[in-house]
Amino acid sequence: MSSPREDETGGLPPQIASRLRDLRRRSGLTLEAAARRAELSPAHLSRLETGGRQPSLPSLLALARIYGTTVSELLGETPPERDPIVRTDRAEAVTADGWTYRQAGGSGRAMQALRVHVPHGPRRGHDLVRVHPGEEWIHVLTGQLRLVLGETEHILRPGDSAHFDSLTPHRIAAAAPEGVDLLFVHTLLRSTVAELCIGGPVPHAP
Structure with a gap:
């Protein structure tokens, strides 16, 4: 394969x-x-x-x-006129390392919105702490989320949200066997230090 x-x-x-x-x-x-x-x-x-x-x-x-x-x-494509509406049947799912992502916002904006399913269990690089410029907002739809900010661990349940500076060392994982479904928003700030917390390739340890 x-x-x-x-x-x-x-x-x-x-x-x-x-x-x-x-x-x-x-x-x-x-x-x-x-x-x-x-x-x-x-x-x-x-x-x-x-x-x-x-x-x-x-x-x-x-x-x-x-x-x-x-x-x-x-790819140098000219983006079409921005549509403020994102239809659920047009949000194609992308899976990487078991996590599933669907676009929940428009392209070419200063921030990116995603719907994310995080399965329970280990993910390659899941123990790595991420640090990068910008802000992140996470809202739990279903399941339970384990969010580590700095040295503090939080358990978020449906309806709970977190909004934090991405320079705070952070890590997320599903806290229950059924996994967790999230709304996730982050600012698209360019960084040569690290990738985005969700969806970015796992950086190699020096």
Whole structure:
């Protein structure tokens, strides 16, 4: 079975490949640093940036998050006129490491809203504490959420919310066997320090 980060053979158009390289450089990341955060080898990312490979969706999602942009903007697509309404039947689910994400807000905004299902049990990198610029707001829809802020652990139940500065070291997990469903909002601030708490690729320990 292929890795979710494995990309397909065939190349990207030159303008998109060069855009990947330009976005990485504008983010202040070396090829090695960006590849590590995206869980790619430097050689693989180099092939993407030179048009030698076509990226998979997980790779695009990872790179977009690292560079503080969207997949559409990463590919140079002109966004359509913004629609303030997000219909539930148009919110395609994306699963990564067992977590399921659905868009709950518009694209190209200063913040991103997601509906997230967090299953119970270990997730790769779940013990890593995340720190990054911005703010986060989490609202529990169903289930129970374990939220660690700094050295304090909180259990949130349906109807509970948390709003905190993302520079506070934080970690989240489902606190009950049925998992937990959340509304999650975060500011899309670009950071070369760490990825976003939810949905970002797991950073490697130094």
